[in-house]
Amino acid sequence: MTPTLVRHHTQAEPSASMDTGSRARDWAEIQERMLAPLYEAVYTRLEAGPATRMLSLGCGSGLALLIAAGRGAHVTGVDPDLERLSLARIRLLPGPEEASGPGSAEPQLLESVPAPVPGREPYNLITAFTPIGCSPDDGEELVRTLGAAVPLAGRRSTVVLTGWGPPERCTTDAVLRVATRLAEGPGTARGTGGRGARRDDLENVAFRSGLKPDGSGRVACPFGYADVDSAVRGLLSTRLFDAAVRATDRSQVEKEVAEALQPHLRRDGTVWMPNVFRYLVCTT
Secondary structure (H helix, E strand, O other): OOOOOOOOOOOOOOHHOOHHHHHHHHHHHHHHHHHHHHHHHHHHOOOOOOEEEEEEEOOOOOHHOOOHOOOOOEEEEOOOOHHHHHHHHHOOOOOOOOOOOOOOOOOEEEOOOOOOOOOOOEEEEEEEEEOOOOOHHHHHHHHHHHHHHHHEEEEEEEEEEEOOOOOOOOOOHHHHHHHHHHHOOOOOOOOOOOOOOOHHHHHHHHHHHHOOEEEEEEEEEOEEEEEHHHHHHHOOOOOOOOHHHHHHHHHHHHHHHHHHHHHHOOOOOEEEEEEHHHHHEEEE
16 A cells, blocks of 8 residues: 555645644644555554454554554554544544444543553553654653553553664655754754664564564555645654754744755655655564
């Protein structure tokens, strides 16, 4: 499955472009679908279906949940971003005229990992689809989140961790280095910065979280955009450029990201960046 190029978006007004609700919509409408091949590959490998009780960490605006629910899985999503979570509710929760059928389980959408409740059926699949490998602390954050989530899973349940592939396989890496350089300040030379994914990032998180690796895979997830404006908006919606915006300003970040995208601009005005993402299947 290859993500389609998104439709053309009109240029947002400066005040709107900084609004968190607008950024959440950019994520839902432009960027989130870029990882759909990763979601599909994981669900296919694990044969996700009606017997699956899934807890999705960092569920965003709910696309991964929607795909899993379409396979019959019972899904719970967690995300601290209230704007993204609001969009997930619109996607997943039935309206007043759409009554759930007998015995059906309505998706649960929460701001944080739920506390253990005696007698509640454990999850048998935990997913962390926000790829690590872009900053030194994203693995630390994932370890903390897994510390709260793993106790909610049953014995020998499955946990899936995801990360960026090696920089030489991820065209977007050069664009992401703009975020690091601007966040580090004016003394950093153009083109430097960026940590890059390491081969053992996911295994380190698994080990520290008490998980046992049980297989891995790689998935091609090209980032395709209708034009440079859509690409800039989509990339900034990932939250990977937040520190750069705080260190400079959004207009400066937008300008430099647009410049970094030029090598990936095609004759028809679209932007195309091949990437590879890695996932690690673990057991509790």
